[in-house]
Amino acid sequence: MKKLTAAMVAVAGVAFAASASAATLDDVKAKGHIQCGVSQGLPGFSNADDSGDWTGLDVDMCRAVAAAVFGDSNAVKFTPLSAKQRFTALASGEVDILSRNTTWTMTRDTQLGLNFAGVNYYDGQGMMVPTSLGVTSATELDGANICTNTGTTTELNITDFFRANSMSFNLVAFEKADEVVAAYDAGRCDVYTTDRSGLAAQRGKLTAPDAHMVLSEIISKEPLGPVVRQGDDQWFNIVRWSLNAMINAEEMGVSSSNVNNLKFDANITPAVARLIGKEGNFGEELGLSNDWAYNILMQVGNYAESYEANVTPLGLARGVNALWSDGGILYAAPIR
């Protein structure tokens, strides 16, 4: 019943929203904070602790935008969304940014009217099985019962994978990740499938994490990143360049611990000077102040700092998410 009502309210939102709602930046400034759509609890990416404080790589993305816009990384409120609710919430204006391990796909760009502002984590879909099954490869999964989340790319990929390999399976798709874990834990399914980062994050919620293993196959590409509504290029640019600033800062060796010194250092490179707002007026061109990126780095840190604080503890090495200069594929366009 509540679900029904929520869906209808969301639809009404699209109908009533004044058609000139394009300027998200003005809306956000008027309300004094950014409304950020996150997951309902995925350690390392977006997770609330007992006192309701949110942390994670995806949370830092929103904090960075808040720092850029308001000079205050705390000027952000979080809306936990299930995979199924997230796009309707963004489309109806309930949230200003969706930063919730969301995969960039073509349909989402075209049919769903969304814009991905970049990629903050390159992932792929994996599968977890109880070690006791003795299964070592995904090609042995014919006849499996598989638990996952509804409204995700995961459902589509797993269906593709089984069709491509002419295997049969039964899909049990839950709305919330917690129920997926609980049902898999209870033995309802032989396999738990989601993004590999999700598997690592959720593993800790199992009664015996060590009794399960992640199969080596990666069956899809899941570039995860922050999403905004189509039709507001300014807001899109703010989110995109907040992310680029964090990645560029890592590449230039600018972090929360040295950015303040660099500000008063006469011997910095022109690129660093542009990044932290000592040269040019890049911030103003975005509709912000010129110390926008300085504030991000001061209050949130660069990409490596966020990664190490949030994702490294899950046991996930940088891998492809290392900078291109370190052998990964993280490559941000230059600020110039």
Next chain:
Amino acid sequence: MQQLSLKSIIYDARMRGYFYQVFILSCLSFGFWWLIDNTVTNLADRGKTVGFGFLSENAGFQISATLGTWLFDYNVGQSSYLDVYFIGIANTFLVAILGIAGATIIGFTVGIMRLSKNFIVRSFATVYIELLRNIPLLLQLFFWYFAVLRALPSKRDKIEIIPDVAAMNITGLYLPAPIIEPGFIYSVTAFVVAIIITLVMKSWAQKRQFETGQRFPVLWTALGLIFGLTMLTFWITGNPMSWSYPEFKMTGAILRRGFQSGSGMVLVPEMLAVWLALTLYTAAFIAEIVRAGILAVAKGQTEAAYSIGMRPGMTLRLIIIPQALRVIIPPLTSQYLNLTKNSSLAVAIAYPELVSIFAGTALNQVGKEIEMIFMMMMVYLTFSLATAAFMNWFNARVKLVER
């Protein structure tokens, strides 16, 4: 004929009436136009179009094996989003109808128990009602689902309920499935014909009893007719139906062990839990309605019935219940509607009903919020109106006829 002038609008009551009607109508039409135009513009701003073309596109996700997927023969890569819609409707209706049946039976039983003279029976009913009415349905749903899962043996094990016929494990309740062959339609026809004959016979028998006082054994004739005619047709047409029994195998690849798909039929635990939760929860409300209905019949009615020599059972059946029903039916109808709408909570435990697979999974893939929510609302609206119409008709029939 009055001239339409500013004056007539103000002073002439009829003209004023017309004026207001036209005025309100234009306001409403403008309001609707504004809403629709605004929606289309807003969607266009986000690069989205409006239309129902998506319904014929192929759906690329698997749906758990349920009544819907069986009825519409769901096949990934071939079935369309329209099929997903119908599967959702079928699965919603399945739990709604089973839930309504279950909740009515348990609700009436508990409601009558609540009025029992026996302390234990009465207390049990009270505890049941207070407990189930006051715990949120979603929690009950989780409770039953995970209780069911925990209680059952693993996929490669089973509890036999009736050896070789019905068994259960964590993947579901396995039962024999009917395999229907072409000639079966004749038996169904015979069954329907037998029922029609029975109805005609019943009104004839009633009329005859009124006129002549002679009784006719309607019940036995009806049973014989319905059973006999159907079975006879079934036999003549060469037994066009057989049973497929669930097959359990413990050899082969480990994930292939257990009950074999394609044999028998399975009721998945998600469905059982939704059914159980909806039934038990709604039954608590129905019990209260039934109790109130019975208490609303004046005690004098019972006493009068006894004084003309009626036995208690007969009194309940012929005097109390018919009068109580007048009070029971209207709130009962709204409980039925609540149950149907509450079935949308089932998405939480992976039961593929309408809100879950159509307004959820499919919506997330095609992003047609307006169209899909509209289609979903139409289903609930139709179901609500149909239930209300049926219950109104039933209510009119049992209503006290004042003479």
